[in-house]
Amino acid sequence: MVKDCSTDTVAQAVREYEGVTRKRVIGDMVRSLWVDSPDIIASFGEDAAVIRHNAEDALLLAADGIWSKLMEADPFWAGYCAVLVNVHDIAAMGGRPVAMVDILSVTNNLTRDEVTRGMVAASAQFGVPIVGGHLHPDTPYNVVDVAILGTARMDQVIFSDTAEEGDQVVAAIDLDGRIHPSCCFNWDSVTMKPAEVVRAQIRVMEDLGKERLVTAGKDISNPGVIGTLGMLLEVSEKGAVIDLEAIPRPDLSALGLPFEQWVRMYPGMGFILTVKKENVEEVCRRFADVGMAAAPIGEVNGGRKLTVRYLGRETQVFDLDQNGIMRIFTEGEVCR
Amino acid sequence: MVKDCSTDTVAQAVREYEGVTRKRVIGDMVRSLWVDSPDIIASFGEDAAVIRHNAEDALLLAADGIWSKLMEADPFWAGYCAVLVNVHDIAAMGGRPVAMVDILSVTNNLTRDEVTRGMVAASAQFGVPIVGGHLHPDTPYNVVDVAILGTARMDQVIFSDTAEEGDQVVAAIDLDGRIHPSCCFNWDSVTMKPAEVVRAQIRVMEDLGKERLVTAGKDISNPGVIGTLGMLLEVSEKGAVIDLEAIPRPDLSALGLPFEQWVRMYPGMGFILTVKKENVEEVCRRFADVGMAAAPIGEVNGGRKLTVRYLGRETQVFDLDQNGIMRIFTEGEVCR
Structure with a gap:
């Protein structure tokens, strides 16, 4: 019980x-962003978008950011979670996570280092490399956003x-x-x-x-x-x-x-x-x-x-x- | 002259x-994030990462955010540029831009709508769909980050x-x-x-x-x-x-x-x-x-x-x- x-x-x-x-608020956003494209098999409403690459292969693309509350409370955990939630997005689709990019905006070096340490820890643990991104070293806020690329056979997507x-x-x-x-x-x-x-x-x-x-x-x-x-x-x-x-x-x-x-x-x-x-x-x-x-x-x-x-x-x-x-x-x- | x-x-x-x-500050970041992976042909220092997909095909992945100054000055142009700079990143590599995801953090609906209108305008003009992303509707700051997927033949990458x-x-x-x-x-x-x-x-x-x-x-x-x-x-x-x-x-x-x-x-x-x-x-x-x-x-x-x-x-x-x-x-x- x-x-x-x-x-x-x-x-x-x-x-x-x-x-x-x-x-x-997602619905309003989706209606604004909607573009019809024959190779986009799935987009909003899914954990990752599904893009037809060829007859057999699909590419998966997702992005996730971390609530600012978490970023303020624990920048290491925020960095870790930024990677984790993206890996989840690809896994949820039945895909294999391949690589990530991050966009990090920080007010100071300590936060930058802690968030980075968190991302690196999760990236190494899950075996999904961070291959690029963008750093704003001098913003009035702390934000970390990550996007992920995954692959799957077309017939394997969930x-x-x-x-x-x-x-x-x-x-x-x-x-x-x-x-x-x-x-x-x-x-x-x-x-x-x-x-x-x-x-x-x-x-x-x-x-x-x-x-x-x-x-x-x-x-x-x-x-x-x-x-x-x-x-x-x-x-x-x-x-x-x-x-x-x-x-x-x-x-x-x-x-x-x-x-x-x-x-x-x-x-x-x-x-x-x-x-x-x-x-x-x-x-x-x-x-x-x-x-x-x-x-x-x-x-x-x-x-x-x-x-x-x-x-x-x-x-x-x-x-x-x-x-x-x-x-x-x-x-x-x-x-x- | x-x-x-x-x-x-x-x-x-x-x-x-x-x-x-x-x-x-990029150099410090890169050293922290570095993970060795045989399929990652190029990563930091390039406009987009190059990932070997198979013998012929490469996948390109990039991300870019917009300076907060621009976001404050003109949210429409910030949204437009968020797409534009990502399309540039793939073009610079000799690739074809395929799809984008965005992460948008906004303090209010007006900014959300203006940034979105800018992203949609550029997405439609360049013919690169936004296929997903994440929205923080209630942050104390306005940030737009976009990531892009591109494709190229391995031997075509610049x-x-x-x-x-x-x-x-x-x-x-x-x-x-x-x-x-x-x-x-x-x-x-x-x-x-x-x-x-x-x-x-x-x-x-x-x-x-x-x-x-x-x-x-x-x-x-x-x-x-x-x-x-x-x-x-x-x-x-x-x-x-x-x-x-x-x-x-x-x-x-x-x-x-x-x-x-x-x-x-x-x-x-x-x-x-x-x-x-x-x-x-x-x-x-x-x-x-x-x-x-x-x-x-x-x-x-x-x-x-x-x-x-x-x-x-x-x-x-x-x-x-x-x-x-x-x-x-x-x-x-x-x-x-």
């Missing part, structure tokens, strides 16, 4: 979480918008970690791990893509496990009911961590996937093999609502028809 | 220009560090433009041009790469034409003497523009190249065909000094042995 948990408190906490509400009715929702999270001392919404399961462990975790997604073992997927990011699932369902134009108790979690009472905080955390390594029933066991086994807890937590349905269930009670978190999270599709556009 | 021009004033103006001096003794230095600049009203160091030759004109200018570099008509090249960026040549010579470990009067320029007196300001300007379309003597005429013709003024302005030599010459007088601008611009190589590293 999950301590101090009710479907209402969790639904409200997720709905009102800044990590979720900040996503709302999209977000391809979940199907009847699919199982699988959450996979590395529970062996700690609340990061600089940010109570970051579950750090990575900094303390050897390179081969985190690289194997990233490779699982590539293998799942190659073997077509999942129907859709995303990395669990700022909106947390439920918010990220909401985004996946939004672009897939589906709904789901999930069981709160089934969500993989560490010993929350030992950590003094309320359940509604856990489900809003950004895990160091976590993915939300949709999987055909017959593949759920195999998918969970692959994650278990690399030290990640994976479990089916609910089922995709044809409605467009995300509902959480606990002790027989159900509460709707998002009505994706009425209140999309990213609101990309409110005017009928499609991403691909 | 160039009005109000002396080799001393020009040399000093270039040497002390912020666009040049800001490059000095590097910066391959200038050879005896090569002619060719400067190619579109002179048909205006001092940008928001920034007196931006020579805007692009916003007023039809898409087919600017795309043809970008394609010249791709053709020069394919036909191996240049030995090295860079786009003329913040350090201006002489500063950019200095960076090319620095990584090539060469020197040059150039004639100030040979540098292509618009009617400076009509514009009220001092020569030492012209040579520090960021042109909307401009490249500095090194070319074998026998190819100079052909290279200049290619640029003339797309409305750009191109001319040989000097010769590469084996020294490591960049010297400017005017009316029989010579002044050294950079001693690249003693005072590199980017200072990447001061501890003996090489870029590739």
Whole structure:
């Protein structure tokens, strides 16, 4: 049983979480930026854009910046995370991360060195080189942005918008970690791990893509496990009911961590996937093999609502028809 | 004759220009970020990183941000330039720009909309789609960073560090433009041009790469034409003497523009190249065909000094042995 948990408190906490509400402006941006191009297989709404390179190969391109709050709190961790979230973006698509570029704006040399140290640590650990970028050594603010290039076979790409009715929702999270001392919404399961462990975790997604073992997927990011699932369902134009108790979690009472905080955390390594029933066991086994807890937590349905269930009670978190999270599709556009 | 021009004033103006001096911290950064990887053919010191994709194909990856000063002065132009400088980076390498991602941090919706409008205008004009990115809608600062993916055949890539003794230095600049009203160091030759004109200018570099008509090249960026040549010579470990009067320029007196300001300007379309003597005429013709003024302005030599010459007088601008611009190589590293 999950301590101090009710479907209402969790639904409200997720709905009102800044990590979720900040996503709302994305739709307006996407509509402004939209350019039609035949080789762009997927763009906004996906963790990485998918660009057809030739008949077999796709190129993946993504970019992510770090919240300024984190940059101020812990520049090393901000630099580390700038790399981590980009590696997640490529892994989530079933791709292989190849290289990154960074743009760093700093007010002083100490911050520059700390952010750089964080980026270098993650780059070396995940084996993805930083190959270029841009430095503004004298700005009135501290910002680090990273972009990443990945590759994949065209038929290996995992999209977000391809979940199907009847699919199982699988959450996979590395529970062996700690609340990061600089940010109570970051579950750090990575900094303390050897390179081969985190690289194997990233490779699982590539293998799942190659073997077509999942129907859709995303990395669990700022909106947390439920918010990220909401985004996946939004672009897939589906709904789901999930069981709160089934969500993989560490010993929350030992950590003094309320359940509604856990489900809003950004895990160091976590993915939300949709999987055909017959593949759920195999998918969970692959994650278990690399030290990640994976479990089916609910089922995709044809409605467009995300509902959480606990002790027989159900509460709707998002009505994706009425209140999309990213609101990309409110005017009928499609991403691909 | 160039009005109000002396080799001393020009040399000093270039040497002390912020666009040049800001490059000095690059070397420290590069040494921190350096990761050895067999598929990374080139990284720091080049306008874009070159990554081996397979035996024939290279992938190009670059990122650039916009000076905060420009972001404050004119968010539309900042957004436009964020795209423009990235397209330049790929063109400079002899590649084809494929797609971009942006990371936008804004304090308010008006700035967001203006920057976006600028990015969209340039993206549509140059035919390079923005395929994803990240938006921070609520930061205490306004920053736009863009990264770009390009492609090239492995044998078509134009590097910066391959200038050879005896090569002619060719400067190619579109002179048909205006001092940008928001920034007196931006020579805007692009916003007023039809898409087919600017795309043809970008394609010249791709053709020069394919036909191996240049030995090295860079786009003329913040350090201006002489500063950019200095960076090319620095990584090539060469020197040059150039004639100030040979540098292509618009009617400076009509514009009220001092020569030492012209040579520090960021042109909307401009490249500095090194070319074998026998190819100079052909290279200049290619640029003339797309409305750009191109001319040989000097010769590469084996020294490591960049010297400017005017009316029989010579002044050294950079001693690249003693005072590199980017200072990447001061501890003996090489870029590739």
